[in-house]
Amino acid sequence: MAQYASTQPSNYENHIQNIAIVGAGGRAGKYIVSAIQSNGRSQTITALTRKDSSNTFADGVKTAYIDYSDPATIVSALRGQDVLIITMNVMAAPDASKKLIEAAAEAGVKWILPNEWGADDSNEEAGKDVMIGAAKKADREFIESLGVSWIGIACGFWYEFSLGGGQERYGFDFTNKSVLFYDDGEAKIDTSTWAACGEAVGKLLALPILPEDEEDCKPTISGWTNDFVRVGSFDINQKDMFASVLRVTGDKESDWTIRYQPVVERFEQGRAELQKGDRMGFAQLLYARAFYPDGAGKHAGLDNEKLGLKHEKIDEATKFGIHLHESDHFEAERTAYSAGRAEKKD
Numbered sequence: 001m002a003q004y005a006s007t008q009p010s011n012y013e014n015h016i017q018n019i020a021i022v023g024a025g026g027r028a029g030k031y032i033v034s035a036i037q038s039n040g041r042s043q044t045i046t047a048l049t050r051k052d053s054s055n056t057f058a059d060g061v062k063t064a065y066i067d068y069s070d071p072a073t074i075v076s077a078l079r080g081q082d083v084l085i086i087t088m089n090v091m092a093a094p095d096a097s098k099k100l101i102e103a104a105a106e107a108g109v110k111w112i113l114p115n116e117w118g119a120d121d122s123n124e125e126a127g128k129d130v131m132i133g134a135a136k137k138a139d140r141e142f143i144e145s146l147g148v149s150w151i152g153i154a155c156g157f158w159y160e161f162s163l164g165g166g167q168e169r170y171g172f173d174f175t176n177k178s179v180l181f182y183d184d185g186e187a188k189i190d191t192s193t194w195a196a197c198g199e200a201v202g203k204l205l206a207l208p209i210l211p212e213d214e215e216d217c218k219p220t221i222s223g224w225t226n227d228f229v230r231v232g233s234f235d236i237n238q239k240d241m242f243a244s245v246l247r248v249t250g251d252k253e254s255d256w257t258i259r260y261q262p263v264v265e266r267f268e269q270g271r272a273e274l275q276k277g278d279r280m281g282f283a284q285l286l287y288a289r290a291f292y293p294d295g296a297g298k299h300a301g302l303d304n305e306k307l308g309l310k311h312e313k314i315d316e317a318t319k320f321g322i323h324l325h326e327s328d329h330f331e332a333e334r335t336a337y338s339a340g341r342a343e344k345k346d
Contacts, residue, residue, distance in 0.1 A: 003222070005210045014208045016082045016111070016221070020046045020064070022100060023087030025055030027161065028117060031194040032085060033058050035202025043205065048077050048100075068096060074103035083205060085113040090132065091279070097139050105146035111221070112150045114139050117197065119296065120154035120228040126296035129267070130286045144226060151221070153200060154228040154299055155192035157290065162191065163241060163321030165330050168270070168284040171238055172245065174325045177256045182263035182291040185239045189290050189297030190232030193317050196309060200231045203307040219306045230299040233312045238291075244318040263291050 005014040019036060023029040024047035036043055037060060046062040049055060057063065064077035078084060084104045086097060097115050104112055116136060119126065127133015143150040162169040171180040192200075209221045234240075246253060267288040273281025290297030324330070 002214065003210050004213050004216070005208065006213045008210070014210055014212075015041060016043060016205050016209065017041075018044045018046070018081045019083045019085065019205060020048055020078055020081040020109070021085040021087065022048045023085075024049070024057050024061060025053075026087055026089075028158065028194050028197055029087045030058070031198030032087065032201045033061060033198075035195075035198035035200075036205060037202075039202040039206040041206045046077070046081065048074070068093070068099055071099055071103055074100060075107045078104050078107035078109055081107065081109050083111045083113065084109050085201065086115040087117065088115050090282075094135070098142065101139065101143055101146065101148070105143075105148050109148060112143050112148055113201065114143065114150055114152060116152035116228070117155060118157065119290070120152065120230055120299055122300045123294065123296045126289050126292070126294070130289050131282075132286075140226070149225045151204070151224045151226075152228040153197060154230045155197045155200065156190040156232055156297060156299070157192075157287065158197070159191040159193050159233060159317050160321035160324060161194070162287070163245075163318060164323070164325035166280070166283075168280050169287045170241060172241070174322060177251070178259070179238070179242055179245075179256055180259045180261055180266075181238050182261060182266055182288060183293075185242075185260070186237045187263070187291040187293065187297070188235055188237045190230075190235055190299045190302070191297075192231055192233045193312060193320075196231060196233045196312060199309055200229060200303075200307055203309065204229055229303050229307070230301060231304055231307070231309060232299060232302050233317065234314050235298075236314070240314075241318070244314050245322070248315050248318045248322065263288050263293075267292075 005012065021029060021032065024033050033045055036045055037058065044062065046064050047057045048064050048066050050067065051065045066073045066077050084100065086100055088096060101112060121127070121137065124133065140150050140152065163172055164174065167173045167178070167180055171182065204221065207219055207221050211218070211220050267285050270281045270284030270288055274285065
């Protein structure tokens with residue numbers, strides 16, 4: 001049965017006020033916080049973090065320390081919060097999300113933005129192939145079973161991160177000026193910048209929770225109850241990306257080594273590397289699967305217009321992706337993954 005703000009009790013507040021976020025100092029988290037702070041709603045943001053974390057947060061963000069081994073600390077931190085946003089690395093402890101969800105339900109949180117930030121649930125086969133679809137679906141079902149509502153942000157891969165993050169991702173090796181195209185390099189995907197992901201969350205949480213009455217057709221938070229907000233900065237393929245790289249760098253195509261590999265072969269190669277203990281193999285299979293001919297990297301329609309997201313220029317995003325590579329943004333990740341390979345061999 002449809003609900004309307006006009007039929008709620010007189011003390012009903014039809015906007016989100018208190019927002020808790022896990023990962024507020026992370027790659028995407030920083031952009032989410034910035035967008036919420038600038039969405040015009042003057043919302044209170046609380047960063048949930050471990051005491052031993054080295055993350056720093058934007059001015060105006062409150063801090064609540066939690067201990068995953070002591071769920072009571074998480075419940076306490078979430079009391080009075082309207083929304084919990086979870087942004088965690090894909091390699092985070094597998095039970096971390098469940099602990100956060102349980103604590104949120106116990107604390108009375110009404111909305112959870114779970115650790116999605118990728119594909120929607122429209123291609124179950126792809127979710128199985130990349131080995132994370134079932135876990136994400138389980139989180140969504142768990143949230144619903146506790147009487148809480150979820151909204152997933154389906155933004156595709158982060159463009160600048162994926163472009164500059166090595167050949168395992170979008171196929172670009174900027175150090176050696178080499179690009180690897182999957183199949184013919186023309187399979188299109190939806191991909192988003194960090195800024196677009198942040199803007200989507202900020203705009204979403206600034207909306208009214210319920211429509212005012214049955215004649216109110218404007219977007220509301222409740223309109224995405226237990227569903228995905230689907231956004232994308234660019235609808236592009238690898239060759240589009242390469243064209244942007246050439247424009248930004250001033251390089252000629254002849255300056256680069258161009259190779260092609262069947263995308264299924266690329267996927268299987270990544271899976272084999274992962275089985276040998278190379279965690280970058282996971283990145284390789286994850287990205288390759290998005291470029292399959294079945295359109296796994298495409299969303300079932302976008303909500304950009306509903307949220308009023310601004311149009312972005314791909315060359316600006318490409319320039320930032322190259323900057324990330326040149327500034328050694330990915331060095332810590334590669335060092336950690338290399339250590340993982342060494343431990344596996346030992």
